[in-house]
Amino acid sequence: MNDIRVGIIGFGTVGSGLAQTLFEQRDRLRRKTGANIILSRVADINIEQLPEHFRDVTLTRDANDIFSDPDIDIVVELIGGIEPAKTFILKAIASGKHVVTANKALLSTHGREIFEAAVAKGVEVGFEASVGGGIPVIKALKEGLVANRIEAIQGIMNGTANYILTQMTDHGSAFADVLKDAQTMGFAEADPTYDVEGIDTAHKLAILMTIAYGLHVQLDDITVEGISSIRPIDIDFAREFGYRIKLLAISRNHGDHVEARVHPTMVPVDHMLASINGPFNAIQFTGDTVGDVLLYGQGAGMMPTGSAVAADVVDIGRDIIAGSINRVPALSYLPEFIGEPTITPMSRLNCPYYFRVTALDQPGVLSTISGIFGNHGISIKSVMQKGRQSNEPVHIVFRSHQASEEAVEKAITDIDALACCTDPTIKIRILDED
């Protein structure tokens, strides 16, 4: 029987989840692959010893012990961040090891260098766990939807942000309060910046766009806005208009240019993405052949992420056994067919908008503001005003038809210059289902 030997660098949450998965599923994997998938080494600088049932696994503090072990076929990098993860992955590749990683931050910034090194060396790089945790989105996109031009990607890709927005929606709580609770309960990191400011979501979108379109999309290509500025009042107005606010990654393929954006979005309540609550993820692909396909599940966590990493290990193991290395190109398209993206400038974006204007409740205010929208060619679909107090600021919310971001920015500048406007106008984009 074939043996496939695995080394793990980084024995944190996901690393121990993977080890546990390989341990618990070893008989099942043998019955599916005809091979023994064996965890043989773990490198971690913080661990003194491994749990008892891993007594056959060698623990080391030095990742080089894994690269230099000729018996190891696959190196799994699970330390995260840019360095030393990047150096370790490049060393593993240089040592002729296949690599599996869940490191979206690294792949969305230095992925090109890593994938080129792997192709040159004739080894594989698996990264299913980098997007959508346990949900097999990468495999669906690369293989299940292979015969599709991908027209759009839309998804909820960060469980922490979605958990916070769900709590705010269900309980009317303020962002800061929910975040603090989430941190206490371990649903949010001590430094939540990547999650709540949309950066983690952008990492994932860059990876999906690269595979979907055959374009080297990087983090820098993506316009990112987080959820820390979302206020309960906007969630309430959204509800009255028939929307839920979600942090979405959105890309549309316009052929000669592609949209790449992450921002809070008002999603119609009857859209599948509106009903994704709590820490769950859901990613929707639109293909020209298949139409809309949506995949839903746990986007993070020890065991779900371990499931995805283990699937990559098995996939590579099968290629080792069958002698079919790089049977499916790592980035879906063959390297020579991957081009450079032209990103749609945000000023050219067209979608419906929600505006919350804060103005003194004086006669003529509504007409003045409406006039400014009209001057910029922005057609208003509905207006709502809450509270009425003479000479006190009130919220007036507007929902527009399709408008260009460029016109929207100009209109907001004009509105905020009005003497009656006491606070900056808030805009939230509305999901456009055309």
Added chain:
Amino acid sequence: MNDIRVGIIGFGTVGSGLAQTLFEQRDRLRRKTGANIILSRVADINIEQLPEHFRDVTLTRDANDIFSDPDIDIVVELIGGIEPAKTFILKAIASGKHVVTANKALLSTHGREIFEAAVAKGVEVGFEASVGGGIPVIKALKEGLVANRIEAIQGIMNGTANYILTQMTDHGSAFADVLKDAQTMGFAEADPTYDVEGIDTAHKLAILMTIAYGLHVQLDDITVEGISSIRPIDIDFAREFGYRIKLLAISRNHGDHVEARVHPTMVPVDHMLASINGPFNAIQFTGDTVGDVLLYGQGAGMMPTGSAVAADVVDIGRDIIAGSINRVPALSYLPEFIGEPTITPMSRLNCPYYFRVTALDQPGVLSTISGIFGNHGISIKSVMQKGRQSNEPVHIVFRSHQASEEAVEKAITDIDALACCTDPTIKIRILDED
């Protein structure tokens, strides 16, 4: 460059969808596989000539022309039904051709013979399109979730039945009226038996269970009830209790036995499956490692199904090029590890129930019926009565806690024997989310 040559048997809706997909996506597939995927022959007894842009494709009336063509690598069977599809597939295998099929009726009844023939001959059988149309459910289960013990399968797998239930729910229409409209609009077949009586759904569940558990599950193993007996009044009561009625395929893995059932089910409105409307499909797998994963999309139709068939063609094409035939076993587990299922008898099923009792509105009726439930150990959670007319039949609906199907059947027999009960009692199982 490698050429992969494909022959299609059956140029109906899906066959022409596949041809169109291979034609439209040929450059994209070349950039992903490095190969030309070429449709070289079509066999169909009803077609006089192929559309103009397929001028390089040879049309034949005799499927044997495809089996005897030494250049053809993959035979795609898209005629459906048992014969002559089965004979054609076995002939294709005997001729050393790989096979792709969307034929769930055939695979769920004669799959074992087909897969054994393919293994013996060293060819592949792809069947992604047999379940969930364009949604890559088979690949997700076999590869993405490879490192999971599958604990449960739950899904909406028939678009026609779901369309009819959605229309009944949204418009309060009767089953027969919606069915007639659906037939007029082409959403339902002239003979809708397979779709509305749950047989098509059962075909698909048998295929998924076989792969999920490594057990040879066949159509006969599955308890099947359709939706033709569902009445608008049950849909209304369901709504008041906070449920939607869906035709679900349900399997739970109890280790030494597995549930296998298709029936109308009351799904809590906040469950993802409750929000799957119209002709869409959604299939949820519960894995011990990954938790719940749900895949959603179009479960039928020319192009979505073509997308899935094309994905199988590409998958097999990659194995031909890489020399890695049967790299992933057709049924997920290696043939020698696939066993015989022990199906949970329906009498042993435990779930919450909805009952609609039709009885004369006489004093003491409610207490008599409640007493019968109590006698059989069925604990009632809530009761609702609609309409009040002395000595006229009224509907009394009961919602139970977990109860055994065996007790339920006995209680219904006792209730229906009461002099005051004018019509047979209707029971609908409630989705149990434990």
